[in-house]
Amino acid sequence: MPTAIHYTCQRCTACCRWPGEVKVGAAEIAALARHLGLSEHDFIQSYTRLRPARDGLALLDKGPAADGTSNHECIFLEGRDCAVQPVKPIQCAGFPNTWNFPGWRELCEAVPSLPQSQPFEPRVWSGCRDSNPGPLRPERSALPS
Ligand code: SF4
Numbered sequence: 764m765p766t767a768i769h770y771t772c773q774r775c776t777a778c779c780r781w782p783g784e785v786k787v788g789a790a791e792i793a794a795l796a797r798h799l800g801l802s803e804h805d806f807i808q809s810y811t812r813l814r815p816a817r818d819g820l821a822l823l824d825k826g827p828a829a830d831g832t833s834n835h836e837c838i839f840l841e842g843r844d845c846a847v848q849p850v851k852p853i854q855c856a857g858f859p860n861t862w863n864f865p866g867w868r869e870l871c872e873a874v875p876s877l878p879q880s881q882p883f884e885p886r887v888w889s890g891c892r893d894s895n896p897g898p899l900r901p902e903r904s905a906l907p908s
Contacts, residue, residue: 770859770873776843777870778858782835784814784821787852792820794850810838822852 787795796806811820823838839846845855859867 768875768877770871770875773872773874774843775872776840777872778855779837779840779845780835781870782833785837785852785854786814786819786821787811788819791850791852795847795852798847798850 792803792806792811795810796803799806801809807820810823812823813819814821825834825836825838825840828834837845839851845851854862859871859873863871
C-alpha cells in the first residue's frame with residue numbers, strides 16, 4: 764500500500780494567485796460574511812461572482828492591474844496572508860492534500876512529510892561494519908578504498 768504523504772503549507776501563496784476558481788457554498792458564505800461583519804447579501808455582492816457554469820459562486824479575483832496585466836490573485840490575499848484565514852473556504856484548506864492537479868509540484872512550495880500516525884523508523888546507514896546487515900548497506904564494491 765503506498766504511503767500517504769502529507770504536505771505542509773509554507774505560505775508561498777502560489778495557490779492564491781493561480782488562475783481559476785475558489786468555489787464557495789452556502790455554509791462558507793455564511794462563515795465568511797460573519798467573519799467580515801457583513802450580511803450574506805452584502806458579502807455575495809462584494810466578494811463573489813457567478814461561476815462560468817452558472818452552478819454556484821466563486822470568490823472574486825483582484826482583476827487586471829493598473830498597467831492592464833492580468834492579476835489572478837484572490838481578493839482576500841494580502842501580501843503573504845489570507846485576510847479570512849480562520850474561515851477560509853474548504854477548497855483552500857484542502858490544497859494540496861485533499862486535491863491537487865498535474866504539475867502542482869512545480870508551482871507550490873509545500874513540504875512533504877510522513878503522516879504523524881505512521882511509526883517512523885530511521886533507516887540510517889552507519890558505515891561498512893559487518894555487524895550492520897541492514898538493507899541500506901552499500902555493496903563493498905561501491906565503498907571508497
Ligand atoms: S480565501 Fe485565502 S487561502 Fe483562499 S485563495 Fe483567497 S487568500 Fe488564498
